[in-house]
Amino acid sequence: MAEPILDIRNLNKSFGALKATDNVSLDLRPGEIHALIGPNGAGKSTLIHQIAGSLRPGSGTIRFLGRDIGALGVPERTRLGLGRTFQISSLAPDYSALRNVMLAVQARQGTSFRFVKAVMRDRSLRDPALEALERVGLAERAHVSAAELSHGERRQLEIAIALALGSKAFLLDEPMAGMGPEGSKALTTFLDGLRAEAPILLVEHDMDAVFALADRISVLVYGRVIATGTVEEIRHNPDVRQAYLGEEG
Ligand SMILES: Nc1ncnc2c1ncn2[C@@H]1O[C@H](COP(=O)(O)OP(=O)(O)O)[C@@H](O)[C@H]1O
Ligand SMILES: [Mg+2]
Structure with missing residues (x-):
């Protein structure tokens, strides 16, 4: 075993x-x-x-x-x-799915504060975030705000974040x-x-x-x-x- x-x-x-x-x-x-x-x-x-x-x-x-x-x-x-999703969602509702994941990747990298525009252009954040969205089947919804996603898609997004955080x-x-x-x-x-x-x-x-x-x-x-x-x-x-x-x- x-x-x-x-x-x-x-x-x-x-x-x-x-x-x-x-x-x-x-x-x-x-x-x-x-x-x-x-x-x-x-x-x-x-x-x-x-x-x-x-x-x-x-x-x-x-x-x-x-x-x-x-x-x-x-x-x-x-x-x-150790990845977890919450009974109560921890997503930023006004941000796109992509931005939600990128913020998580940024937090993981431990980089200091940057303006959101700079973050969104940063490929070291964007690429892993897009890859995580791809893995959960949300790539086509990358630019939709978290608030506009269906309940199920929000769960998928939370899991994409957990994946982007390297969850095992x-x-x-x-x-x-x-x-x-x-x-x-x-x-x-x-x-x-x-x-x-x-x-x-x-x-x-x-x-x-x-x-x-x-x-x-x-x-x-x-x-x-x-x-x-x-x-x-x-x-x-x-x-x-x-x-x-x-x-x-
Ligand atoms: N922070 C807390 N303080 C006091 N009692 C709590 C607290 N959290 C949960 N409980 C109690 O512990 C028990 C288990 O709760 P919980 O783990 O939420 O159950 P479940 O998720 O299986 O529905 C319940 O009786 C609940 O009221
Ligand atoms: Mg419970």
Whole structure:
């Protein structure tokens, strides 16, 4: 079995008396989509925040590319190649898709402030940004403002930014949220291809998408992983059916 890209061991996080993360262990292997599902309030976003570095765990270890990243902040984790998209979009709405990616590339290069016009002419920013848009299938929409993109395209743009930042793994928290069936379908196809670029830890409520995409699924209930397995294993797991899938009849 290949070495995991991301390896989480015995993670715990409490908010007062509430145990939001209860001894969670899971890993993400090269080329896979590992879906994380569970009812609202199960602790999925809390877990993503801890992996991304925006929330400190109470205890436990997070290893990324063989390295303990527990002491690193968000920018350092991003620089190492941990890409995430947000439940709430972080795009600059009035800027074109291209400019959004270029600003991210500029931030990565750590260059000091320059006027936007100078930035837009800079090929060392423009070329990698265009390449990232190409990879996510948004090259033709490069000059459309982020605000005018469809919901699904904005997700793709966020992923283009993560790619331009050199991401080696993706943390996606409910990318299908607020999308119609067509958008979800398009994004499903897109994510299916993305796993070859970098593995994905995918938090998602859309079970059609999860069952279509996941190589493995972990089920989180009250902060605890109650099962990890293939789609078939999870579908037929009696504990999962009772605790979660049963909700839907
Ligand atoms: N910053 C916080 N302070 C206190 N409680 C929180 C905080 N963030 C999340 N929680 C609580 O932790 C639990 C897990 O939340 P969350 O991770 O957002 O769940 P999910 O993403 O699975 O819906 C919920 O009960 C939520 O109310
Ligand atoms: Mg959430």
